[in-house]
Every structure is written in structure tokens, then in C-alpha cells.
Amino acid sequence: MQQFPCPFCGERDEREFHFLAEAGKERPNTTVSIDDETWARYLYKQRNEKGEVQEIWMHLTCREVFLLKRHSVTMAVSESVSLRQGC
Amino acid sequence: MHMSRTHAGVQVNTDACFNFEFDGKTLQGCEGDTIASALLANGVVVIGRGFKYHRPRGVWGSWTEEPNAIVQVTLNKRTLPNCLATTTLLETGMQVKSVNAFPSAAFDIKGGLNLLRRWLGAGFYYKTFMWPNWHLFEPMIRKMAGLGAVSEQCFDDYVSDQLHETCDVLVVGAGPAGLVAARTAAEAGESVWLVDDHHTLGATHFYHEFIEGVAARSWIATQLTAIIAAGATVYSSTTAFGIYDHQLVGLMQLQGFAQAPRLIRLRASRIILATGAIDRPLLFRNNDLPGIFSQSAALDYLSNYGVSVGKRVGLASVHNADQVHDVFAKHAIEVVALNPQDEALSAIGRKQIQSVNTSTARESVDALVVCGGLTPTIHLWSHQQGGLRWQKNIHAFVPNREQAPAGLFVVGAAAGIYTLEDALSDAVHVAIGRASTPNLAAVSIPMPSAKTQNRDSQWIDVQHDVTVKDVDVAVQENYASVEHVKRYTTLGMAVDQGKTSNMLGLAALADKQKVSIPEVGITTFRPPFVPVPLVTYGGQHTHLHSKPPKRLVLEPTHRALNAALCEYGGWLRPGWYGDGRMDEHVQQEVLMTREQAGILDASALGKIEVMGPDARNFLNFVYYNRLDNLQPGHIRYGFMLTEGGSVYDDGVVWCMDEHRFLVSCSSSHVAGVEQLLESWRQDGNNPNQIYVHNATSQWATITVTGPKALDIVNALPLPIELNMAEFKHMRFLEATYQNHTLRIARVSFSGEISFELSVPTTQALMLWNDLLRIGKPLQAGPLGLEAMSVMRAEKGYIIVGKDTDGETMPHDLGFTGPRANKTAAFVGDRSLHTKTAQSSSRRQWVGFTVPKDQPMIPVGAHLVNGGDKPKSIGVVTSSYFSPTLQQPIALGLLEAGALRLGEQVSVWHMGQQSRAKVVSPCFYDVSGARLHAG
Numbered sequence A: 001m002q003q004f005p006c007p008f009c010g011e012r013d014e015r016e017f018h019f020l021a022e023a024g025k026e027r028p029n030t031t032v033s034i035d036d037e038t039w040a041r042y043l044y045k046q047r048n049e050k051g052e053v054q055e056i057w058m059h060l061t062c063r064e065v066f067l068l069k070r071h072s073v074t075m076a077v078s079e080s081v082s083l084r085q086g087c
Numbered sequence B: 001m002h003m004s005r006t007h008a009g010v011q012v013n014t015d016a017c018f019n020f021e022f023d024g025k026t027l028q029g030c031e032g033d034t035i036a037s038a039l040l041a042n043g044v045v046v047i048g049r050g051f052k053y054h055r056p057r058g059v060w061g062s063w064t065e066e067p068n069a070i071v072q073v074t075l076n077k078r079t080l081p082n083c084l085a086t087t088t089l090l091e092t093g094m095q096v097k098s099v100n101a102f103p104s105a106a107f108d109i110k111g112g113l114n115l116l117r118r119w120l121g122a123g124f125y126y127k128t129f130m131w132p133n134w135h136l137f138e139p140m141i142r143k144m145a146g147l148g149a150v151s152e153q154c155f156d157d158y159v160s161d162q163l164h165e166t167c168d169v170l171v172v173g174a175g176p177a178g179l180v181a182a183r184t185a186a187e188a189g190e191s192v193w194l195v196d197d198h199h200t201l202g203a204t205h206f207y208h209e210f211i212e213g214v215a216a217r218s219w220i221a222t223q224l225t226a227i228i229a230a231g232a233t234v235y236s237s238t239t240a241f242g243i244y245d246h247q248l249v250g251l252m253q254l255q256g257f258a259q260a261p262r263l264i265r266l267r268a269s270r271i272i273l274a275t276g277a278i279d280r281p282l283l284f285r286n287n288d289l290p291g292i293f294s295q296s297a298a299l300d301y302l303s304n305y306g307v308s309v310g311k312r313v314g315l316a317s318v319h320n321a322d323q324v325h326d327v328f329a330k331h332a333i334e335v336v337a338l339n340p341q342d343e344a345l346s347a348i349g350r351k352q353i354q355s356v357n358t359s360t361a362r363e364s365v366d367a368l369v370v371c372g373g374l375t376p377t378i379h380l381w382s383h384q385q386g387g388l389r390w391q392k393n394i395h396a397f398v399p400n401r402e403q404a405p406a407g408l409f410v411v412g413a414a415a416g417i418y419t420l421e422d423a424l425s426d427a428v429h430v431a432i433g434r435a436s437t438p439n440l441a442a443v444s445i446p447m448p449s450a451k452t453q454n455r456d457s458q459w460i461d462v463q464h465d466v467t468v469k470d471v472d473v474a475v476q477e478n479y480a481s482v483e484h485v486k487r488y489t490t491l492g493m494a495v496d497q498g499k500t501s502n503m504l505g506l507a508a509l510a511d512k513q514k515v516s517i518p519e520v521g522i523t524t525f526r527p528p529f530v531p532v533p534l535v536t537y538g539g540q541h542t543h544l545h546s547k548p549p550k551r552l553v554l555e556p557t558h559r560a561l562n563a564a565l566c567e568y569g570g571w572l573r574p575g576w577y578g579d580g581r582m583d584e585h586v587q588q589e590v591l592m593t594r595e596q597a598g599i600l601d602a603s604a605l606g607k608i609e610v611m612g613p614d615a616r617n618f619l620n621f622v623y624y625n626r627l628d629n630l631q632p633g634h635i636r637y638g639f640m641l642t643e644g645g646s647v648y649d650d651g652v653v654w655c656m657d658e659h660r661f662l663v664s665c666s667s668s669h670v671a672g673v674e675q676l677l678e679s680w681r682q683d684g685n686n687p688n689q690i691y692v693h694n695a696t697s698q699w700a701t702i703t704v705t706g707p708k709a710l711d712i713v714n715a716l717p718l719p720i721e722l723n724m725a726e727f728k729h730m731r732f733l734e735a736t737y738q739n740h741t742l743r744i745a746r747v748s749f750s751g752e753i754s755f756e757l758s759v760p761t762t763q764a765l766m767l768w769n770d771l772l773r774i775g776k777p778l779q780a781g782p783l784g785l786e787a788m789s790v791m792r793a794e795k796g797y798i799i800v801g802k803d804t805d806g807e808t809m810p811h812d813l814g815f816t817g818p819r820a821n822k823t824a825a826f827v828g829d830r831s832l833h834t835k836t837a838q839s840s841s842r843r844q845w846v847g848f849t850v851p852k853d854q855p856m857i858p859v860g861a862h863l864v865n866g867g868d869k870p871k872s873i874g875v876v877t878s879s880y881f882s883p884t885l886q887q888p889i890a891l892g893l894l895e896a897g898a899l900r901l902g903e904q905v906s907v908w909h910m911g912q913q914s915r916a917k918v919v920s921p922c923f924y925d926v927s928g929a930r931l932h933a934g
């Protein structure tokens, strides 16, 4: 069982968290025409990196969504960053 | 039989003896005995039979490494089928039975299988599963295999406690190195846990008479006293069975026979493994005979239990043989020294060893003690992928400190340090976090290899009956990689997980392939180190506790009304009211509602408030339907989609005011919808402009539905009177009821005029009672969820998740508007225009009817096209007998269903085919006149 640091609550067991997405994925602007390829890349293509990864997680008990930096091989967690600016 | 103890062992109290049974015979044991030590003290040598060939087997080890001595034990009417005799403490009145042996271990009628060995060799399971048909062999093999018979008893109190703890330093193993490490860390001020799986701490050390110049036992006692004085937590009977991510250690704490062990999840900043090493067997002919013991076990039985394994004992050892010789001599045990390195030994005896043949002599013995070297216990190290290094002089894989997992350390024999002085000084360094490079070259231990003759009677894995020959065969059949050999021969895959057999297997494989052991590699160790009962992981999370139902505030009231409470989407809700046949009650409740009115507890409906300056645009994005133009006081039905375009939830959205909305989602999706709203809010929107609040549990909702609904609601003590011409379908208003806010929404799931009345939960009982009292003279009464489900089906309304699947898109359900016209972006929008989404053969929402006299169409039945090989073109998702229409109706998804209205379609169910007519999914009040009545 891993422990992740919620920016609000500190170290908590991984079962309190929910993975949302790999970080850095931007939703295409769907009000203009986009090709299948672009949309499919957004929907399905994951980097699935071996090593340092950056992911978006939610801490289910406080509902904070944040950026988690961790290592997908050693499971070491380096940092969690609040998505909010200036608060 | 008689008790034969050479002296009182340290662990047993020979003044406190009692009776127990083995295979029906009454024997005597003492307090402190394990089942194995007591059997040996009684001269019982054959304890079970081999798994595959039913060869007689006896005790080999004295602790968890034991591969043979698995017994079935009954105590106080509780039977456990697979107890390890070497670790189970003996108790008064235990009835011990051998397993894999019928009727007893000494006489086994399947012993004849021994002669069939030729056909049951390596790959037996692989070959049998493949050819010609496993099912032909299965009954026979199932009957023969397995270790004991599962009891039909169910122990209701067999539930594990679970504790969550943390510490600075965990030391696993209370041998000399572990004791020194624990003491050093504890005296340095760290919070220390010391655990050992043995029942008595410090009793595992029997090689040395003196430690640091002090008698070993008093040295151990001194260490323990100091450790406890320094504030450490010390547990015996506690097994560290696995190390998981981020230094979480699973500790199983035994609670006595047939009692569920306790699970402690311990998070330790540093974990020091002092888990010792396990004696390796030697490979020689008939090395599986009862009466052959590991060297450490023989010493353990002698020093701790006062039991000698024999009177004239053969000693074939490559490690510490002189020392062992002296110990035996001191106890007047005659020792026959043997040379396992250079001699091809051969054990002789039918049911137990009687002699050992060397190339020159035949030595009569009543036991044979062997040691083929030591294997460091590195399981826990490997659980965290700690690096290993081949240490040539001791022929062992040892932990590589340069590839240590975070927070993990290893000391003592587990680190391959076999001299006491080196082990102790290294343990001190490790305990205070100082670098240490112990000398592993001080000791040399050879590794005798398998002999060339009689390879089919040199046993590697005695628990799974794997011989050197089996490894040869695996290699010949090209299962050459270590992981393949393991699976092909099942070597190391038994309950003991190869604690004694793994290294022998690697050596035999290396030998056969003429490569070195490190070139062969090693298989992966995975938790748990010893078998852990499944209930230990589950703890109290059983039955209702595994998924506690959500409960209505009015549950006691429903119970008083004789409601049948059922689980719907995680909520315990009234299915119908009254005793007797469900279908009669459901039909009656439908007819009551259609003719008068029904009163339904709808409190489980989601009530998530979404507010803030960006709330409107946010919901317009999250919903399929347009919400940007929803006016205050209005309600709109809509879908939430996944980004893949499939329908995730349906519900209604209320516009409370320009910046405030109420999302009334399905009762089963509240948590999911809330999570979805939160994730879109914080990732992609400005979270300071939107606020999401789940108020589901703060409001109770009671739905009044039916032609008399208006009369009933207007009879409540309200400051307003509802007027249907003004209060149209899909509107809501706020009023006060008994000085509290009352929200009235005109929405309907039944097809009748309906009012959802929401009040703070504190007012729920008063409102419910008022409504029932008012309704009673109008023949209106409580309505359960089953009847509501029938009515919604008559109306053709979907239940998401029941009538839809992961591929259903809104236009499959007839909701095409936003897909065609909505200009703003919304979740899932682009997915509605892919080639798949545009396909003309998509499964669409339709209804089915059969003639009145025919049976209902089963839910789950497939709709098939004609032809010799029918192919599914759809599925029936809902089916009821409609009390309103007095005929069976069904709903489902059918390929191009909207174009097939009026056609007959084949229904396939459990091999039977029937016919049904495809119709519009709305069976009742198609024009909506009743719904929109004003």
C-alpha cells in the first residue's frame, strides 16, 4: 500500500485516492472540427512511462485534485503540487 | 509407544503432560511441544504421504520450512485441514490426522501409486490438461490430490482484528543479530518493533554454547530485557509475511488454534531483516525417506524439546559438522559420520530409514541428519525487488547492499554472514544507520550436486514430489528457463513455496545445462512468506460490513409498514409493501398509482448543488443537453456522458437562480457524479468560480404520483395552492411546510402527474405521515420501487446501467437534439461523430411485445437474426407483465431498431427460440396527455 501526500491532508494511504489522468493532456477544442486521430489521441493514448511520471489524482476524502510526481518503477513519490494558483 | 526424551528441553515443560491423538492412537505430549516434536518424542516417524506418489513422508524441519508434516487437526469440535505440524502448538485433546493417507499414514492403499511414477513425471499436469480431455482425469486427480479434507464447518467468530501501526525501526527475527540490532536501535532512542514468528523468543539459536563469552541463553535473556527496558514493542508468534510499497509490512499474529490471526499493517521507516538461513537438503537416492532430518531441526528438537531424532544417527553435513557431532556426543547419541560431498549416498528402508549405503559400507542407522549448506532467508528482501549477489564461497544468493530497496536492511545469516562475531558487529552498524561491509569470505560451504545414478529417486521438492529426473525431463522438453522449469515441474510451487527446494532446483538445472547457478538465475519470491488465511486480509469487512448499504431516514417507518427492503444501487429501499407474493403486491401498487396515487420514498435521489458565477457554463459543458438557457424555476432532463460518448447517468437539473443549480442524478451514481463534477471543476475550470456541494443526505424526498397527486399535495398545510395550469410539467417551486423549506418539483418517472416533495430530513417523518393520512381516504398508499420500475417501463423510460451498456450513446435512445444542434463544447461531444457513432447498425432503444397468452420474454435474452448460425443483434434489458396493459412488455437494444418497428424478431434464450414484435418503447400515454395534464 503506497502513501501519497495530499496538498491539503498530508500523507494518506493510496486507497483514499483516485487516479484521474496523466498530467499535461489537453482537451482539444471540440467547437471546431478536429480529426479522429486528434480525438483518439486525447481519449486513449497514454504515455505510460517507465520512471518519473506526473499524474493527476484526486484525494477522495477531501476531493482535492492535484499533481503527483512519482516513480513508476521504484514507487517513490517525489512531490505533490496543488493545481490552484495563489491560495 | 513411549515417551523418549533425552532431557527436558528449554521450551517444553515435562511436568505438564497431556494426551492427544494421532491417527486414532492416544499419545502424550507436553506443554510447549509442537505437534511435530510430540510425535517425534512418541517415536512416530511416518507423518504423511507424498502429494503425487503417496510415498511415506516424515518430519524434515522444525519450523516454517517444513515441506512434509502437514496434518489435519481437530480441537474442541473445530477442524482445520492443513496445519503445519512443526509450527502448530500442541494442545490437550488435539486429534491429529495425517493427510494424503487413507486410512492412516503407516498403511496407505494408494501407496501403489509409487509404482506408477513413470507416468506422473514432469509436465504431468501440463500434458493432462491438454490431452485428451482434462475432465476425464479431473475426478480421480481431485480425489487424490490436496492436503486434507476441507471441513464443512463455518466458524462465525473466525474474523480477524486489524491494527494499523507505525514505528521507526522494525526488526524481523529475534536471533542474535536481530536482538543486537533491536537493542542498539532502541537504546539510540528510536521507536522499535521486534517480531519473531516463533512462540518463544530467542529459542532459535542452538549452534553456539556461548555468545560474547556469556552462556547463550542468559545472553539472549539479557538482550530481551534491555530491548524491553528501552521501550521497544516485542511480539512473538508474529510473522512478517510480506513487505509492500512504501515500507508497509504485513504482520500476522497468531491467536491460538482455529482462531483467526490478527493482521497488523505496520509502516516502518526502516526495516531490518534478521531472518536467518534455512538448511538445504542433500540430493541422494531416497533422500525423502522418513527419518531424514535437517541438521538445524535435529539440533532444535534436541536442545529445545529434549527429543533426539535417533539413537544411532548418520550425519551427512557440509557445514558445522564437527560442532554437531560434539552436541550429539554430549547427549550420548551415536554418530556415523558420512561424506556427502564425495560419496553417492543411498538411504535404505521401506517406511523409514534403516541404513545408509556408501560406496564401501552399509551403516545401520535409525535417523539421518543432513545439511547441504544454508540458504539465506531473503524472501522479504525480494518482495521489494532487493538486488541479489551470488556469493561463491557459501554457494548462496545474498542480498546486495548496493541494490537495497528504500528503507530495507538485512543482517546476520540472512545477509550471508555465518560467523557470530561478524554478524553482531555488522548488526550494530546497520542498526544505527552506519555503512558496514561485512566479511562474507570467512566461511566456505561446498554445494554437493545431484548424483548421476538414480535421478528419479533424488527428491528436490518433497512437497510436490519433484525429482532431479523431472528437471532433466523439463530441460529435454525445452522448458529450460528457470521460470519455465518451475511451472512445468511445479517445483517450489507447493505450500512451502520452495523454502528448501528452490536452491536444489536451481543447482540441478545449472548442472543439467552445464552452466553456473547465477547464470540460471532465480525465481521471484512473492508475499506471503507463509500461508495467510484470507479472512486475515479482509478483517471485519464481511457480510454487511463489506459494503454497508446506505439507509433511508424513514427505514423504521417502512419496516413498520411491512416493506420488503431490497438493495437498489447501494441503498436499502422498499421494493414493495406487504407479505406474500411479490408480483401481486407490485401489480396492485401499479394499479393503485395509475387509478389513484402512490406515495414513494425517493430520498435516495441525488441532490448535488452546483453554484457560482461559472456554474451555468460548467453544467452546460458537463451535460449532453443544453443548460445555458435553463430559466430559474425550470427543470430539464439530461444525460451525462463519458468522454467516449456513452451515457454515464441521467437525471434532472433544476435552475434555482442564475448562479445556482441542483443536479438530481440517479441514486446509485451520486458518488460518481460528484467525483466527475469535482474533477472537471478543478481540472479545466476555475475552481474559485464554481462550488459543488453534495446535499443528498440533507434532504428527504417523497414522491406523490397519480391522478390524485394534486389533491393530496394541496391538502397539506401549505401557504400556496398548486394550480396545474401555472405549475407546468418540469417546473419547481419553494414553499414552507411546518416552518421548514419544502421544494416541490413536477417531474415524473411513472408517466402520471407527480410531485417530488423535498424537506430537510428532520421533517421527513411528519411529511410522510401527513401524505399517507391524506391519501388513505383517496385509496392512495405507499408505493415501492418495483412497481415504479414497472410503470417507468410502461412509459419507455430507461434506467441507465440496466437498459444501457458502455456503448450506448444518447442518440441510440432517441435523444438526438444536442448531438445535432448544440454548439458549445460538452463532455463526450466529439465521440458522438466517429464512424462507429454514425453507424447505421447501432443498437437502438425499442420495445417488444408478445401475444397476451405467451410467457414473458426473459431479461438477458438475445435478439438474433435468422439462419443456421444465429447471431446476436440485440439484447432484452427489461421485461415485465404490465398490469396496466394486461400483457407482457419488454424493452431492449436492437440493431437499427428504430427502423424495424412493426417487424417480428427472433428471441433466443437458453437454446430456445421464440418470436416478438418490435414496437416503440413507449407503451402507455404515448401523447403525454396524462403527464402534461393541466
Ligand SMILES: [Zn+2]
Binding pocket: A006, A007, A008, A009, A010, A059, A061, A062, A063, A064
Ligand atoms: Zn486531502
